[in-house]
Amino acid sequence: MGLSSILMIAGIAVIIISLLFKDKSARVEKDVEDLSINIYQETNALKRRVKALEEELLVEPNFQVRKPSSVQQNSEQQAAFSSFQQVAAQVKAAQSNGTAPKVNPSKSTKPINGILVSQVLALNSQGLSIEEISKRSTLSHAQIHSIIANGGQQ
Incomplete structure (x- = not known):
């Protein structure tokens, strides 16, 4: 057996071994995508809350402040x-x-x-x-x- 056949067998073995290990980049990509979606949802929820507060401050004319008793x-x-x-x-x-x-x-x-x-x-x-x-x-x-x-x- 020559050196070239040993290198070919070693290369095929490495390819087979690499196929057996799970690809972690797909998991990382999914985690990043989930995080991105969560941030987007939270940002939209905060925008809705701020808009509601602005409307309350600018629109609510009957709001009265009570005098403190203590x-x-x-x-x-x-x-x-x-x-x-x-x-x-x-x-x-x-x-x-x-x-x-x-x-x-x-x-x-x-x-x-x-x-x-x-x-x-x-x-x-x-x-x-x-x-x-x-x-x-x-x-x-x-x-x-x-x-x-x-x-x-x-």
């Missing part, structure tokens, strides 16, 4: 108020970027959201100017003057 509720209200300010700033940024429909509150005849009323009153009590309150609350100067003049009563 110190713990007051701290919770302050935390909620600060998170509302962050969300309002994000919505305003999204509106200025053109990703959300712009609403012109000065031409709107809808009542002003209770959260915005309490925000305006809180900012006014902190001594901020009408211009600063307008920037933070997305309301017009006339609406802010009206809220301050009425003391939050609509």
